Amino acid sequence: MASASPSGKSGVSGTPHLLQLVFVGVVLLLVFPTPTPATPIDLTSVISLLADNVIDRLFSEGQMTLLGHRCTYKKQPRIYSWQLQYQAEVFCPGWTSLNGKSGRYLSSNTALREATKNLMKQAVDKGLVTKEEAGEWL
Incomplete structure (x- = not known):
């Protein structure tokens, strides 16, 4: 009595697939040879570059014109x-010795706006400008 496989075919069915897989693997190794070792990455320079970039983005200085x-x-x-917050400071050395400061804000732009507002309030209190002139910043 001859034995038959459940599919009705005789022989081992997994062998052709295994041969195909081995063939594809050999072809891939021939087409894409193993890479040569590259120069090692200098982790110190990468960290330094990232830190410089972050610091430049977080700390900001600049110029602006207030009432000319x-x-x-x-x-x-x-x-x-445990939360990143910003403080800002605005001063106009050629105009006044007043120094506008802001408290802690989640946005650096809000901190700058509040520091400018603080400087303008001080300027109005000292009589350097009128409320109408400083109105845009108050």
């Missing part, structure tokens, strides 16, 4: 209660 006067601003991050 050239002013300087500084924005800097601080960590409070």
Whole structure:
């Protein structure tokens, strides 16, 4: 009595698939040879580059004009209660010795806006400008 496989075919059915897989593997090794070792990555320079980029983005200094006067601003991050917050400072050395400061804000732009507002309030209080002139920033 001859034995038959459940599919009705005799022989081992997995062998052709195994041969095809081996053939494809050999072809891939011939077409794509193993890469030569590259120069190792200098982790210190990568970390330094990333840190410089982050610091440049977080700390910001610049110039702006307030009521025709050239002013300087500084924005800097601080960590409070495990949260990144910003403080800002605005001063106009050629115009006044007043210094506008802001508290802690989640946005660096909000911190700058509040520091500018603080400077303008001080300027109005000192009589350097009128409320109408400073109205845009108050």
